[in-house]
Amino acid sequence: VNIFLFNTLAGKKEAFQTIDEGRVGFYSCGPTVYDYAHIGNFRTFVAQDLLRRFLEQQGYHVRHVMNLTDVDDKTIAGANQEKKKLEEFTEPYVAAFQNDLNTLNILQPNYPDKQPRATQEIPEMIQLIQKLIQKNAAYEREGSVYYRVASFPEYGKLSKKDLGKNVTGVRVDVDEYEREEATDFVLWKKSKENEPSWDSPWGGGRPGWHIECSAMSMKYLGTSFDLHSGGEDLIFPHHENEIAQSEGATGRKPFVRHWIHVKHLLVDGEKMSKSKGNFFQLKDLLEKGYDPMAIRYSLLSVHYGAQLNFTLQGLKEAGEVIKKLDDCYFQCLTHANRTPGGNKSGAQLGKKLDTAMNEIVNALCDDLNISKALALFHEAVGLINRTIDERTDLQNSAVSGVTFFNETDRLFGFDISKIAETPSELLHALLQREEVRGASDFKQNKELQKKSDELRDNIGMRGWFVKDLRPGEPSTLKKKRRVWDGVQVNR
Ligand code: AMP
Ligand code: ZN
Numbered sequence: 001v002n003i004f005l006f007n008t009l010a011g012k013k014e015a016f017q018t019i020d021e022g023r024v025g026f027y028s029c030g031p032t033v034y035d036y037a038h039i040g041n042f043r044t045f046v047a048q049d050l051l052r053r054f055l056e057q058q059g060y061h062v063r064h065v066m067n068l069t070d071v072d073d074k075t076i077a078g079a080n081q082e083k084k085k086l087e088e089f090t091e092p093y094v095a096a097f098q099n100d101l102n103t104l105n106i107l108q109p110n111y112p113d114k115q116p117r118a119t120q121e122i123p124e125m126i127q128l129i130q131k132l133i134q135k136n137a138a139y140e141r142e143g144s145v146y147y148r149v150a151s152f153p154e155y156g157k158l159s160k161k162d163l164g165k166n167v168t169g170v171r172v173d174v175d176e177y178e179r180e181e182a183t184d185f186v187l188w189k190k191s192k193e194n195e196p197s198w199d200s201p202w203g204g205g206r207p208g209w210h211i212e213c214s215a216m217s218m219k220y221l222g223t224s225f226d227l228h229s230g231g232e233d234l235i236f237p238h239h240e241n242e243i244a245q246s247e248g249a250t251g252r253k254p255f256v257r258h259w260i261h262v263k264h265l266l267v268d269g270e271k272m273s274k275s276k277g278n279f280f281q282l283k284d285l286l287e288k289g290y291d292p293m294a295i296r297y298s299l300l301s302v303h304y305g306a307q308l309n310f311t312l313q314g315l316k317e318a319g320e321v322i323k324k325l326d327d328c329y330f331q332c333l334t335h336a337n338r339t340p341g342g343n344k345s346g347a348q349l350g351k352k353l354d355t356a357m358n359e360i361v362n363a364l365c366d367d368l369n370i371s372k373a374l375a376l377f378h379e380a381v382g383l384i385n386r387t388i389d390e391r392t393d394l395q396n397s398a399v400s401g402v403t404f405f406n407e408t409d410r411l412f413g414f415d416i417s418k419i420a421e422t423p424s425e426l427l428h429a430l431l432q433r434e435e436v437r438g439a440s441d442f443k444q445n446k447e448l449q450k451k452s453d454e455l456r457d458n459i460g461m462r463g464w465f466v467k468d469l470r471p472g473e474p475s476t477l478k479k480k481r482r483v484w485d486g487v488q489v490n491r
Helices: 039-057 073-081 086-103 122-134 209-221 232-250 282-287 292-300 312-336 349-365 370-389 394-412 424-438 446-461
Strands: 004-007 012-015 023-028 061-066 138-141 144-147 184-190 205-207 225-231 256-262 464-467 476-479 481-484 487-490
Touching: 004 256, 023 039, 023 209, 039 061, 039 225, 039 256, 039 282, 039 292, 039 349, 039 394, 061 209, 073 086, 086 282, 122 138, 122 144, 122 184, 122 205, 122 209, 122 232, 144 232, 184 209, 184 232, 205 209, 209 225, 209 232, 225 232, 232 256, 282 292, 292 312, 312 370, 312 394, 349 370, 349 394, 370 394, 424 446, 424 464, 424 476, 446 464
Parallel strands: 023 061, 023 225, 225 256
Antiparallel strands: 004 012, 138 144, 144 184, 184 205, 464 476, 481 487
16 A cells, blocks of 8 residues: 655655655654653653554554653753753753653664664764764864755755745854744754763764764664654754754765654644643643543544644543443453354444455555545444444454454554453453352352352452343453552552
8 A cells, every 4th residue: 555644845645655665764863851751751761652653553563662862952951050060950850751652652662772862972973073073064163063954955945934045154052943044053062061061073072962962863764764754843943953063964864754744733722831831741741630541532633734723621531532442442452252152144344344444454554544444444333332242243343343452552552452352260250150150049048148248349459340231141340540650540
């Protein structure tokens, strides 16, 4: 199948083509570890996760690199404020970030073994800067090194700002700037007092933010690779500068084939900010008791290029959706594990679900049309529910349902099929209870009733509850809650 993705560089949807057949080099700009990541960041990381999962589902081997920006203006300011060493300051945020990825069921970047950190890749950055100086694309001034924007006539080709005409020769030292002009930006900053510093041919200093990503992406993915992604704020100047640095140094074009940018989310219709009180980190939502999969659903359910307006009401509704999915899966699992019952009219649910799966894939092929994909998913879930409800070809239908959830979980990452893995000792207790309740004098025998309740309560204390199905059908177990990273979630 052909996958079409909107490529910021081309300004249009394009067929996705990889340099090596069947393999994808994918670089995501990782978090700046000066604070816990917020849901805006996770909107971007979840969107990237969908892309990766989809490519893997389509049989690509994806090499996914995500850096950690652990030295830049913000991390240095934070460390100084808390009077800590840089690493001591960033470490808790690195650990928290990796935890948060797990909590949201975002696949961990898979190359290299550990997420590359800017502070551990300084020699590569220095080499790259040296190359740029050799090519006259960079110059040193008083211990700092700047990129000569005038040396790269295509500057502006990603952000479509036509900046080439406005080359000013003005220099900026800051990592982030909003100027609509092509200023010579900093590659290496001369060390200041109270700042971490590394030796370089230009004296003590530290890298600028933009060179970090050029150096790390090319080191792990080569000088030309397939996919590069971040939030829309990174288009300019960060990614524009990455292109200038990488293509300027290697002469290889394009540095990246497909650029995917995720639109920033709003909260209650406004830009998220600490001062407005609409700023959420993941832990804020978990502490309020929201299910991580509801959060994932909220962040994922709007197309990556469209405006997502995050609200707590929406999150609550996403929680309801997840519950419904859980219930459906749970029904399937229960009946899949039981002896067949009901009539045998041959629902052929499995075939219909295969068709649904193909349609979902087709929707995602169209620039990850997630709204359509989820609509198809819910339609299929409705069909499963109706079929199970009718007890049509019950066990076969249920098995097809289980398979469908396993497949869609791999794609959407909602983790529905993880919920009902039942520990064997609990199953044993359940069967014991069934036996007790199956006794012919159960309705009259207080002892047996007490025993049955005891068994149920014991199971309950382990965090599961017993669900009795229809009369004549065996009862089953359902997990009461999931525990996420110390946070209990009722479902
Ligand atoms: P940072 O930690 O600021 O470097 O950001 C990490 C990632 O989150 C980058 O890809 C940003 O573009 C992205 N990002 C930051 N704020 C938002 C937001 N409000 N909505 C979506 N993505 C965001
Ligand atoms: Zn970057």
